[in-house]
Amino acid sequence: MAKSHDDNEQSHLGRREFMAAAAGMAATAFAAHEAGAAGHASTPAEFAPEDKVAKPVGAGSTILITGANRGLGFEFSRQYAELDTRIIATCRNPDKATALQKLAADNSGIVIERLDVTDLQNIDELAEKYADEPIDVLLNNAGIGGGAENQIFGKLNYPVFHQVMAVNVVGPIKMCEAFRKNVEASNLKKMITVSSSQGSITEVAMPMLYWYRSSKAAVNMQMVNLALQMRRRKVIVGLVAPGATATDFIPEPFRSRIPSIRQPEVAAADMMRNIDRFTLENSGTYFNYDGTVLPW
Numbered sequence: 001m002a003k004s005h006d007d008n009e010q011s012h013l014g015r016r017e018f019m020a021a022a023a024g025m026a027a028t029a030f031a032a033h034e035a036g037a038a039g040h041a042s043t044p045a046e047f048a049p050e051d052k053v054a055k056p057v058g059a060g061s062t063i064l065i066t067g068a069n070r071g072l073g074f075e076f077s078r079q080y081a082e083l084d085t086r087i088i089a090t091c092r093n094p095d096k097a098t099a100l101q102k103l104a105a106d107n108s109g110i111v112i113e114r115l116d117v118t119d120l121q122n123i124d125e126l127a128e129k130y131a132d133e134p135i136d137v138l139l140n141n142a143g144i145g146g147g148a149e150n151q152i153f154g155k156l157n158y159p160v161f162h163q164v165m166a167v168n169v170v171g172p173i174k175m176c177e178a179f180r181k182n183v184e185a186s187n188l189k190k191m192i193t194v195s196s197s198q199g200s201i202t203e204v205a206m207p208m209l210y211w212y213r214s215s216k217a218a219v220n221m222q223m224v225n226l227a228l229q230m231r232r233r234k235v236i237v238g239l240v241a242p243g244a245t246a247t248d249f250i251p252e253p254f255r256s257r258i259p260s261i262r263q264p265e266v267a268a269a270d271m272m273r274n275i276d277r278f279t280l281e282n283s284g285t286y287f288n289y290d291g292t293v294l295p296w
């Protein structure tokens with residue numbers, strides 16, 4: 001693929017100029033923040049009419065899904081396959097992904113690829129393999145909770161923090177970096193991350209899940225940053241939350257203690273509706289499953 005404008009800009013800058021530019025950028029960002037202009041999607045006046053039109057995923061679209069072998073990732077794969085979408089369904093262990101293999105056998109539009117999102121080289125190699133292919137939606141779905149027992153204040157398990165951050169925060173932004181040209185070259189141009197209402201600092205009420213909640217708040221910030229970064233390139237960045245869903249993610253006995261727990265097929269369908277709603281104008285939004293916007 002052709003070198004991007006940013007790549008060229010960077011390679012034309014020597015180290016000193018690059019540092020000076022970075023310092024200038026920091027000063028500008030700080031000034032904008034002080035003036036109350038940073039941190040949010042800019043005013044609608046900046047957008048052309050076509051930037052406000054939601055384009056749905058459908059036949060002819062290509063979607064790359066992480067953690068596609070089970071839970072919500074599998075449900076996304078199943079339901080996007082029903083729309084005749086081409087799916088690059090990634091998972092850590094394709095050999096053991098029997099349900100996904102069966103789905104792929106029944107749907108010629110699904111290709112399964114091995115991908116561990118904590119393995120940055122693995123991400124780069126996969127991106128290299130797909131270098132010339134447009135990807136309409138990059139769907140960062142893979143995530144871990146870290147185990148409630150590892151996140152009790154007074155008994156915090158510190159190594160688990162790093163695992164949770166590697167999967168839930170570093171993985172998604174690295175995926176966006178590695179596949180940015182594929183998304184930019186596509187029709188829909190969407191980078192979507194499955195977040196959680198547990199990442200909403202405003203919403204949480206009981207003290208728990210220190211690592212998981214921090215990771216989802218962090219990935220929210222990554223994606224808001226990225227939405228601003230990619231706007232000039234017309235790439236749309238979005239966050240979707242499924243609500244508490246009956247997957248392996250919520251094991252018993254916790255699962256049966258949540259009366260409002262939702263089924264994966266419903267949660268995935270709700271998120272797919274919200275993924276379709278993203279436009280350049282609302283890029284960076286944090287949509288809850290019911291279509292409302294979650295507070296940060």
Ligand SMILES: NC(=O)c1ccc[n+]([C@@H]2O[C@H](COP(=O)([O-])OP(=O)(O)OC[C@H]3O[C@@H](n4cnc5c(N)ncnc54)[C@H](OP(=O)(O)O)[C@@H]3O)[C@@H](O)[C@H]2O)c1
Nearest residue numbers: 067070071072092116117141142143196244245247248249
């Ligand atoms: N279920 C809920 O109530 C709920 C609520 C809010 C948000 N979410 C979010 O929804 C997303 C999907 O969760 P889920 O409910 O479907 O959970 P799940 O059933 O536990 O599935 C998690 C998926 O992530 C994959 N994964 C874990 N570590 C990975 C890694 N290093 N590289 C690649 N894939 C990896 C798993 O693959 P393996 O099979 O190889 O482990 C599996 O496919 C997560 O981001 C989660 O935070 C879930």
